[in-house]
Amino acid sequence: MLEAKNDLVLKIKGKEVKVAKDDHYYTDDGNTPVIKHAPLKRIAKEFGVYVSRVVPEFQPIPTQEGIPYVAHRAFGFDENGVEISALGEAGPFNVEGIAAQFPIIMSNKRAEDRLLIALLGLEGQVYSEVEIAENVTTSSNVFPFGKHKGKTLEEIKDQDRGYLEWFVAKYKAKNPRDAQLIESAKAVLSA
Template structure:
């Protein structure tokens, strides 16, 4: 039977050379819930910006095993089959970090950030902590944490996993409501891999305007973006082409 792995990492930073220093995840099966949460050592120093966010200091990981030597990582390898589901908020970041540890994901991936952008398109933000307060998940989390023996802290791997577990329930309900008759889990996998239609500019000279409006009034600018902005993400590129063609 399929298992659902809800995962988060904390890292030394966000650059190419940064590494995992905390691996936390829950495994949801038919009956039981496994909780894994381990700190890891790293040859890469923790940068101060990262330390400010997650509060992990060099002393906390001193003498800890490297990520791939932890029992949490070894168990994750055992779970890494196409029958199971990996659920992460902003999956590309964590998966890229795990790749540096030799982990090549074989599970079906649900990125709750991307799914939320599809389902809650008009929200001001799609960060996990935003939904924690917007959906009042914080009112439920302590009871859940006590049952699982987890301490809830923002920007802590296992604390964020617990919040994500609560958010996942709400997200699944919203997916089921929007796509009745479809399997909500498989639909979330599908939405993870579906381009997001960006409706409004959040930067540049057209900030605040809709892409549809700019396509009518300044299509040349959109074509310039396609040809000259190398860092244009796939969703924005898809959206520009969509509005130019329509």
């Protein structure tokens, strides 16, 4: 994630809205703004946009990783009174860090934020912070955990090749970021 240096100006329902620099950041490519949960709810309230209810989509499904797969559906009404819904999900594939301890809350928040973004007409323009992994690294080539946290894969290869070989051969990916890191490590080892 990249820190915002300026306020963000969005056009919502024909009106310009400023999002303070402390209330958003950008994806790693620097192109897509990511709005924090509470400011998104405040903006929605300004426009009379609300989540009317959130319900579980199905019973939580146990997984081998110990983080249940859960999903919620949020409902609200557009300006024409038509009911709209959005699905939010959480499981070992898309929660990490502290969020892994609260997949039900993450699922609920994702459903709410996706619905609010849709009702505000911001789909494709912004992300909600609950869509972005908590421990995002700025490169798929930087090790995000363990004794080599913060080192590049090349540094680990030079300093502790055995660890990198173990990682590629034995580590079980817990999410898409980990899977990508394993593939990047294979490429570094074969170079």
